[in-house]
Amino acid sequence: SEEVTQEVLVEVWRTAARFQADRGSAMTWVMTLAHRRAVDRVRSAQARVDREDRVARLDHTPAFDDVTEQVESRLEREQVRRCLGGLTERQRQAVTLAYYRGLTYREVAELLKLPLGTIKTRMRDGLIRLRDCLGGTA
Structure with a gap:
């Protein structure tokens, strides 16, 4: 969560010029960025686990022939x-x-x-x- 927070703050800093007040409050914009970043992180972690599981199954040789x-x-x-x-x-x-x-x-x-x-x-x-x-x- 700390890494996601840091990434969101960096993104806010870099993209602050694109913020449009007429589309919602700054808090809503930051929370939306944070939510999207958190979802991306969870999906990325799950994809990594899935890849590792697939590789482990491929490398697994049966206990008997x-x-x-x-x-x-x-x-x-x-x-x-x-x-x-x-x-x-x-x-x-x-x-x-x-x-x-x-x-x-x-x-x-x-x-x-x-x-x-x-x-x-x-x-x-x-x-x-x-x-x-x-x-x-x-």
Whole structure:
């Protein structure tokens, strides 16, 4: 605000000869100059911030590479499919129903008309084989 005030006073000093009393008071003229100068300053500051934001966005590199993420995801899906192929048909059926269709062990047992304990055993054995195939340790 101090800079705007100084700029307005300098402008008043330089353009005093152009002041026209028949168009309004000197106070109105000075206040109009001050208002216009203040608005110009705010707009200039906002334009600077906008430019800096645009430059920052252009310089910003993503935290990860989309192509790499897509390739890794595809490779993981292919490895899971390959490992699912290594299960027995009964294990694959139970795992697929539970993990891809979102059924509970009890719902899988009811759907396949098998005892819950049988489904739990198939799931445990299938998940152990999947873990070993995928290289897991837990």
